[in-house]
Amino acid sequence: QVKQELAVAQAGELINKINDNCFDLCIPKPGSTFDKSDKACVSKCMERYMDAWNVVSKTYIARMKREQEALR
Amino acid sequence: QVKQELAVAQAGELINKINDNCFDLCIPKPGSTFDKSDKACVSKCMERYMDAWNVVSKTYIARMKREQEALR
Amino acid sequence: QVKQELAVAQAGELINKINDNCFDLCIPKPGSTFDKSDKACVSKCMERYMDAWNVVSKTYIARMKREQEALR
Amino acid sequence: QEIAKFIETEQQKAKLQQAIHNFTSICWPKCITKVNDKLGKDEEQCLANCVERYLDCNFQIIKSLEAAKK
Amino acid sequence: QEIAKFIETEQQKAKLQQAIHNFTSICWPKCITKVNDKLGKDEEQCLANCVERYLDCNFQIIKSLEAAKK
Amino acid sequence: QEIAKFIETEQQKAKLQQAIHNFTSICWPKCITKVNDKLGKDEEQCLANCVERYLDCNFQIIKSLEAAKK
Numbered sequence: 001q002v003k004q005e006l007a008v009a010q011a012g013e014l015i016n017k018i019n020d021n022c023f024d025l026c027i028p029k030p031g032s033t034f035d036k037s038d039k040a041c042v043s044k045c046m047e048r049y050m051d052a053w054n055v056v057s058k059t060y061i062a063r064m065k066r067e068q069e070a071l072r
Numbered sequence: 073q074v075k076q077e078l079a080v081a082q083a084g085e086l087i088n089k090i091n092d093n094c095f096d097l098c099i100p101k102p103g104s105t106f107d108k109s110d111k112a113c114v115s116k117c118m119e120r121y122m123d124a125w126n127v128v129s130k131t132y133i134a135r136m137k138r139e140q141e142a143l144r
Numbered sequence: 145q146v147k148q149e150l151a152v153a154q155a156g157e158l159i160n161k162i163n164d165n166c167f168d169l170c171i172p173k174p175g176s177t178f179d180k181s182d183k184a185c186v187s188k189c190m191e192r193y194m195d196a197w198n199v200v201s202k203t204y205i206a207r208m209k210r211e212q213e214a215l216r
Numbered sequence: 217q218e219i220a221k222f223i224e225t226e227q228q229k230a231k232l233q234q235a236i237h238n239f240t241s242i243c244w245p246k247c248i249t250k251v252n253d254k255l256g257k258d259e260e261q262c263l264a265n266c267v268e269r270y271l272d273c274n275f276q277i278i279k280s281l282e283a284a285k286k
Numbered sequence: 287q288e289i290a291k292f293i294e295t296e297q298q299k300a301k302l303q304q305a306i307h308n309f310t311s312i313c314w315p316k317c318i319t320k321v322n323d324k325l326g327k328d329e330e331q332c333l334a335n336c337v338e339r340y341l342d343c344n345f346q347i348i349k350s351l352e353a354a355k356k
Numbered sequence: 357q358e359i360a361k362f363i364e365t366e367q368q369k370a371k372l373q374q375a376i377h378n379f380t381s382i383c384w385p386k387c388i389t390k391v392n393d394k395l396g397k398d399e400e401q402c403l404a405n406c407v408e409r410y411l412d413c414n415f416q417i418i419k420s421l422e423a424a425k426k
Binding site for chain 3: 302304305306307309310313314315318320321322324330341345
Binding site: 083086087090091092094095098099100101102103104106110111114115118 | 312313316331332335336338339340342343344346347348350351
């Protein structure tokens with residue numbers, strides 16, 4: 001249950017971050033409808049955000065390893 | 073006392089949000105005085121912020137009801 | 145130990161704030177290297193941030209004293 | 217028991233109010249660029265649209281992530 | 287007792303420092319647009335004005351909300 | 357004991373994920389200005405540079421503050 005709660009918390013953070021960033025990018029001026037092109041943009045943006053998350057993750061972890069090795 | 077503390081916490085949040093948003097809008101470049109026109113702007117801005125809060129609240133609650141009904 | 149933990153927490157906050165503000169100012173477009181001029185900018189920016197912190201601190205404390213005296 | 221229920225209700229209210237604070241913060245700078253004597257019809261519409269579109273976005277993301285899990 | 291008092295004092299100090307961190311974060315981007323060798327007189331004045339005006343704003347809002355409650 | 361270790365590992369993972377969330381939030385608006393069908397090579401490079409330079413900045417600040425303490 002701890003695990004699940006942590007997983008939920010993480011997913012919540014991911015949803016919030018995607019939402020904030022993709023809302024700004026895809027719907028800079030909120031109109032009266034959420035049309036097909038908005039939906040397509042949000043869908044693509046979500047994938048790009050997760051791509052970006054992976055690049056950041058890889059870079060960060062590689063750097064931390066390099067720094068730790070430099071300390072030895 | 074719980075109630076009061078929660079009420080105080082909420083008022084604190086409201087004050088902070090009004091302050092941050094109205095400071096940016098009314099005093100974009102802070103000068104050496106806080107004159108009548110600044111005061112009038114802050115006063116109006118505060119009322120508009122609470123109007124906006126009410127519109128957001130109404131919209132959000134109505135939407136949540138609609139979504140809940142759609143789930144039944 | 146409480147004292148140390150609080151001191152560490154405060155230093156952490158200071159480091160984060162300096163980092164966020166000086167990163168934006170010194171490295172608006174992150175390139176492939178962190179060169180001498182970036183380093184010099186971060187170093188100066190850090191000193192300026194602490195100067196600014198001191199000005200804010202002095203102003204805030206003086207104002208709070210004035211307000212407290214006005215209440216008597 | 218009474219107290220537990222009271223606290224729970226208060227916490228739900230606080231959560232709702234927090235959500236409304238967040239939406240107002242997000243939508244205010246998108247819709248209000250100057251301070252007027254009244255909230256204009258267009259400003260009001262912009263705020264309502266902003267909340268609705270943000271939630272559309274939110275629901276879509278949640279559904280996609282759930283679909284991806286399966 | 288000694289420890290309780292010590293912790294309270296430390297917490298007050300932490301609160302004060304947090305407030306100063308927040309003000310510096312708010313006022314820095316309004317007043318410092320490039321990094322110079324020294325803090326200029328105009329930058330210093332801008333920072334002081336920013337804190338004072340933010341607090342003016344704050345006090346006015348608090349007073350209005352209190353007046354509205356009655 | 358088992359549970360304590362499990363919780364600790366989970367907390368470390370959560371901390372790491374939080375750091376990655378923060379970096380993505382900081383670097384995304386600097387590197388991604390429109391939504392494309394794929395992450396471009398230049399966008400990918402920009403994100404990696406952004407993380408590296410932010411950490412360079414971070415390490416420099418920490419070292420300077422530590423040196424100043426002595």
